Amino acid sequence: MAGAIALGGVFLIGTLWYHLVEGWSLEDAAYMTVITLATVGYGETHPLGNRGRLFTIALILLGVINLGYIVNRFTEAVIQGYFQQGIRLQQQRRLMESLLEHYIICGFSRTGRQIAKEFRAEGVSFVVIDSELESVQRAQIEGYTVYQGDATLDDTLLKVGIERAICIVAALPSDAENLYTVLSAKTLNPKIRAIARASTEEALQKLQRGGADAVISPYITGGRRMAAAALRPQVLDFVDGILTGADRQLYMEEFLLDPALCPFVGQTLQRAKLRSQTGALVLAIRRNDGTLIGGPTGETVLMPGDTLICMGTAEQLRDLNQLLGPIRSQKLRKPRNG
Structure with missing residues (x-):
């Protein structure tokens, strides 16, 4: 940004010099300034005296310095961005490889966020998977270990250490995605405990047949808890407190x-x-x-x-x-x- 402003200032100085001192038109002055800063070597637009040539030399030097500065900053930004991205990927890979006996949360929607909150409160090791960049960024802001990817794919589950995990929670918004996730998880690690979210009773039964160890329906569970709160409020408060x-x-x-x-x-x-x-x-x-x-x-x-x-x-x-x-x-x- 600073380089572009400086280059604009040099262009303005050159144009005003040729226009006011040499008496050229603004078009000729701007053209002469551009070809001078670009060092293309087209020659003088109008004949110049010694004073004009000295100014042109200074203008060329200023242009070269500013352009060099801009190119250097741009190259530095590109190289740093490349290496920083590589460092981040390497750090993430090492972090995933270090996970052991951890929990995996698939989906960082409202349900996934609450699960992550409970896991953090319990002090267990866990990783979050979500394919949406916005959800991944939100999980990072909250300080969770997160991996951006499709939880239904074997490659994604392998990268978060599915073979070393003890439990996976499929809290994706789609019942079909949760079913695919459970099937993939059980195939890659038959001993893992799989918890899945279901929206309907039919999906609940299919997830159970698909190998889920426990299936939770927010609507069914919510209805039962509301009924319990109405019929046995003290019992529910005690259990919730524990x-x-x-x-x-x-x-x-x-x-x-x-x-x-x-x-x-x-x-x-x-x-x-x-x-x-x-x-x-x-x-x-x-x-x-x-x-x-x-x-x-x-x-x-x-x-x-x-x-x-x-x-x-x-x-x-x-x-x-x-x-x-x-x-x-x-x-x-x-x-x-x-």
Whole structure:
């Protein structure tokens, strides 16, 4: 910008000189200034005396200096932009390669933004995928790790480490896109947990058949929660406070029992004394075959592959995690602070 202004100033000075001092017409003065600054060597428009030739020499030097400055700045901008883009791509590639046991959010619409907010509050590692530049920029502004691409493509999922991820959330606006994403994710990583968003009951069933481990319909879930708020408001407030409350004191967590690491497999809850040792309450047990035992008694036996659903304070859950040993496929999430 500064170079262009300077060049314009030199052009104006040259034109006024030839017009006022040499007495040429404005057209001839402007023409002479242009061919002088461009150093094309067409020759003098009108004969010049010594004074005019000295001024022309100075004009040529000023023109060469300004043009050189402009070319240098332009070249520098192009080269820096090229290398900066390369550096950004390299940094992004290294970041994606470093992701391990992370979550993948596909789509950064209103649903995706809320999911990202909850994940950040829980302190888990995650990456956002979206094909829209505006959504990608918004995710970057909010400080999330983001990749611009089509989540339905295998290449995109591979670039965000789908084979090392533990969960993928398909929150794209289209049910068909969510279905393709789940199918691709399950093909590339059969062990990954896939959560999908569905707009209709038909889409919900198709996503379940497509391999989604859990399918959430905002409309169905919203209707149920509104009904629960009307019929059992205190229960809903309590559950919401445990799951998402910013100032909560109680938390819920799940623990997967690994028979090779957990010392309590094969024992009853009464013998394991988890409650007396940590203060955490075992609310339910999900057997390896999918059977759910709600409110297990002291005689309930802990089996290999069981998932304990527990409630307690952050300290109690950390103590329980230490007591059971490193039995989870991921680290115990850091509870959000109030």
